[in-house]
Amino acid sequence: MNDDIGQHIDEMIRQEDSGTRPSGQEAFDDLEPDQIALLLESLPLDAREHAWFQVPVESRADVLVAMRAEPRDSLLRLFDSEALDQLTSSLDAESLIELADSLPDEVVDIALARMDQRQRHYYEQSASYEDTQVGRYVDHELLILPHNSRVRDATRLLRRTVPEHTGHLWLINRTGHLAGAVPVTRLFSAREAQPLSELIDDEIEALNAGLDLKEATDRFELAAVPALPVVTDEGILLGRMTQSLALETLHEHYEAQLMATAGLDEEEDLFAPVMRSSRRRATWLGINLLTAFLASWAIGLFEGTLEQVVALAVLMPVVASMGGIAGSQTLTLIIRGLALGQITTSNVMPLLKKELSVGGLNGVLWAIVIGIVASIWFNSAAIGLVIGLAIVINIAAAALSGVLIPVLLERLKIDPALSGSVILTTVTDVVGFVAFLGLGTLVLL
């Protein structure tokens, strides 16, 4: 897959550079909408614009749905009213809900007005859930039967067009409540007149539409079924969530986590306009600057000491960096544990004890190594002693913070993956500098 895309990217950029613009729309015949979306996201803005007009008109809505919000917006800005008009005429409820935030309100209204009543109803239902909730992404293409149907009713229904991922038929009672799921494969060994209610798969547990999308993917890892039914609080069947959506959700979740560690948004455009990109990144740099100034302030407390023993200034990064690294190891382990639901009030203490022991051992080990190197470098056993002690203190503080910071953030409902690392580094910088320069003041002056 990736190689295909790579070749297309090179081809598009070559066209752009040479100024040749094929007028046809065959360029992407071999690609799925998801792949075209990825390809467009990989192109600089000019080339992206020209590539867009080579996307077959009938795939455009699907391609836009598959794109990340920001690069998608870069394309929607190119739409004149005629193009918007064409787009809205081809959207169903599920596509519109994905694009709604990127479209002007009046365009959404036009699209809604053009839908049939059922699609409009689906749209309003989905829109009543947050974009982190299962209910927003309900798939309405499923085969539903009254709960008192028989096998022959099911086989008759299955003779018509069958939606993708159809592994189950869904039974509802007269009030629309989910009454059970019947695996299609069970129909073969059943009698024509047998009630479907006798073929229900008891292991299918419905997802509440208010459930967090990420938690829903965990259910799929356990359940191993192509789709799960989605119901309201009252148990009314809204539709289903497919395992494919679970896969996509998991992908986006982790990508967002990796991006968040650098203060970036998952929807960020690889080729975002320079001004926009700069403005957004400036915030993260600004937050970091505050913590860096805090570290500087800690150092500033010991200006007098530094003036007399310049070796301390030279060795400062070693103390801060060993604390930062040791702390981020503990932090990462704890963040994973929290994400998996492995960490509870009762095992935080044993964990803290273990991490402090590991930190203690590594602290002593590296304190000896660094102490010896520093003693030789600056020809002073006292400097070796000072940095050794500072390393032990800072690595212990790092282990303590590595456990406690994410646990506290989680309790305050702040995502530790987002801010844990910034807070931790601030702690290890300040503790490291104060310990090192403080001890230096006591021992060396």
Added chain:
Amino acid sequence: MNDDIGQHIDEMIRQEDSGTRPSGQEAFDDLEPDQIALLLESLPLDAREHAWFQVPVESRADVLVAMRAEPRDSLLRLFDSEALDQLTSSLDAESLIELADSLPDEVVDIALARMDQRQRHYYEQSASYEDTQVGRYVDHELLILPHNSRVRDATRLLRRTVPEHTGHLWLINRTGHLAGAVPVTRLFSAREAQPLSELIDDEIEALNAGLDLKEATDRFELAAVPALPVVTDEGILLGRMTQSLALETLHEHYEAQLMATAGLDEEEDLFAPVMRSSRRRATWLGINLLTAFLASWAIGLFEGTLEQVVALAVLMPVVASMGGIAGSQTLTLIIRGLALGQITTSNVMPLLKKELSVGGLNGVLWAIVIGIVASIWFNSAAIGLVIGLAIVINIAAAALSGVLIPVLLERLKIDPALSGSVILTTVTDVVGFVAFLGLGTLVLL
């Protein structure tokens, strides 16, 4: 799911603390093997050991298979020869291949000797693939028919026990080559005597058994089917890969990436013994120490300057840290792009240009802010000028390294997620210190 596990964790630790040990094995009746595995991983070693003996004997093999390698090994060490004997008697080829690395060779041999010929054949087939390849994890429970079968043959087969995830029947020719996939749902609208070859779903593309597991999950995101067939280079059908495995693979892949950023292994035990854990983390700290000493060495070049202008020592962390943060933003964006296959030879230059522009803008912005703060703090416009210039240089160097380091690592077949960040920080530290202290020497002395 997570809440359930949390309660069990607390209960198990309470039992351990109070010394009460229920002898029964009902404790985990409401949990799936995957959940029991997670629960065991969440317990300190003593409590884990006692909880293990409450796991129903018939679930133990599945629980071990579901566990991460390291906590699993902590349990296997408790097995006496009788327990190992019991375990091996209940393993099929797919479970044995998962456990083989954790078991002594002679135990694997015994387990193999006990299997029937078909399972042994499956084992040897799987073992001939690497643990990153699809072939190793082939699922052999699937419904296979000769390519010239008719609909009535299929319905007859489906009347027997049907494996989970059965969305397709697989057709093979006389030599065992995959001849097509027939969706079960298409059987309903077909005639009894119709050849299955007329019902083949053309969109199912087989996975080569040598394919990388992560790349296979990408195929699932595109294909949206419950299972894909796995074939040898010659096209012989080995079995299938399920979408559930894709979900699990994706989960593990990203977890490994997040752990790797802190030099940790995905298989790491939350409660690893202190000695082992310390030894492993020491390596990462050692690597980091070398880079920290490199930074110290760079500072050491300017000892004379630092002695005369101690303000430079105070402000050093600001320069290094702004470069590190700006660089890691670029790095993270590029690593994502590389993982998605978005970055090719033809768009590296436009990307570099964009990142340098973003870096330039932010460099100038923050250089002004930091310059003003530093001028006021140390009452010296010259210091403000020096740090401002150093910030511009370091953020530009960060943007350059943030693009080039991961692209080069990828070309050298080194995972940029693993080592990109260490190398980048070393560059921004050294460039930052040399620029800042070098300019300080020129301007301030």
